[in-house]
Amino acid sequence: MSGTEHSIAFGSYSAIVTARGGALRELQYQGRHLVVTFGPDGGIPDYRGVICAPWPNRLADGTYSYGDRSFRADINEPERGTALHGLLTGADWDVLEHSTDAITLAGNVQASAAYPSGLEVCVTYRLSDDGLHSMVRTRNTGTQTAPYGLCPHPYLVAGTSPLDHWTMELPAREFLAVSADRLLPEGIHPVEGHEFDFRTPRPLGTIKIDHAFTGIIRGEHGLAAVRVLDPAGTGVELEWDGTWPWVQVHTADKPSGKDRLGLAVEPMTCPPDAFNSGTDLVHLAPGESHEAGWTIRALS
Template sequence: MPSTEHSIASGPYTAVVTARGGALRELRHNGRHLVVGFGPDGPVPDYRGVVCAPWPNRLADGRYTYAGTAYRAAVNEPERGSALHGLATEQMWQVREAAEDRVVLACTIGAGPHYPSDLEVSVSYSLDPGGLRSMVRTVNTGSASAPYGVCPHPYLVAGPGRLDQWTLELPACQFLEVTPDRLLPMGMKGVEENNFDFRSPRPLGPVKIDHAFTGISRDAAGLARVRVQDPAGTGVELEWGTEWPWVQVHTADKPVGPDRLGLAVEPMTCPPDAFNSGTDVVHLKPGESHSASWTIRALA
């Protein structure tokens, strides 16, 4: 039976990637966890580390219309009536390349009543002294144009302290307000309106976040960074480019079970329910591809 686990290493970094959802299962720097991990068997909890495609976040009622045709995806978040995180997260991805410091996995999304065309989705994970560098590339291998969006779903771990004690730096000036019951988009607001202004680093405290942010500040190379740091002096950052105009941040609040274990930081090509709003949706024609990359690295 083919292995579903793939370990890679380079310098102080080690990682474990699993075929389940193409997910990053572990990432360590000198033995210190940089993401919330999970076990080698069973379902991936809380979508940790998966690749969400061909849409990120929520699709209301699993319904949308594209090029005049109505589509319906399975609702996998029944409590909110949404199709959550696309069609690739429940798949067993296949290995395309494997080396000591790099692995590439891929999966196929087929056309049907849920989606207009066939897609080939691949994700590469490679380690070097600068951290874990990842890229997701999707090709429309079918005969029809299709809407597309994607995001990774890691939960960052700054250090041994509680999440409330971590300092967050989030370079965004706007967030998407959502309904309290279904977390579906309502409209844009400034971050200062909801105690979400982390453009200057400050402790998270008790604030609860599960929102998409935009209006992102970038450096001259077009790169943006979210950083979280622990009072012990350790930290982690996630860096992404202009392919991702949005980032979802979630403080991993859970009414039952392990609470606030890490900070989900998810660069997104489009916001929640984009297949219905049309906001920043990528339109992949047959034969076209889309690529987007991100990096996770240790701080101190």
């Protein structure tokens, strides 16, 4: 185990977290993988397991205005001309605390031409008998109010069968249509009568999804969950609270290479390109904090 990744364990669960991107590299239950993993060396493919802040998903042209200023972030998705998943996915986060069953890491955003203020973004991963509980707490450490959004980026694994055979339950009434070329927002539509309606569990089949969903249907204590089951009887769910009004779901389709390895399920505090639309954007004043949590657990 290198110094850039760290293990935690509790009962039947174990996990590996990397300093790079504050990412969840591995999560297992009784030796079964619950997320798509990646190697200990080199980069993180497909943003697997990273923490996306201070914006999730795509920022069109990498540009936005906030207050009376204009900002420009580096384009890291050149084929679509977008700045994808914020400013911390390639950074090395610092370990603040580490015990046998929990770890907290911190990434720092600096005020720059890409962002108006400093942020400290802390993620805690904690294992229990009930799965992996994660929490991000972000504090504005600068002198300017700043726009803010967040999402984790795990790819769930239901079992050993191909993704096409998995059954998904997605408690969302609406989805965000996106442009075919750049995957940028074009409007919200109901899932009723659409192939994206998974409010009642059904097999994924060959459907391709890379969309944000909203109109989340919540149960007890305001919680919602995406559940994915393998025909063999294993499964996994990701549960989140009312802090996240959106969830991105992606069937990990690749034109070449390793296709449909897992199902990306990404609770989001705001939709794609929210720095330009303003939809569900958090406005963090100096000294103010924001926190949001989620849980991944095995199903059987």
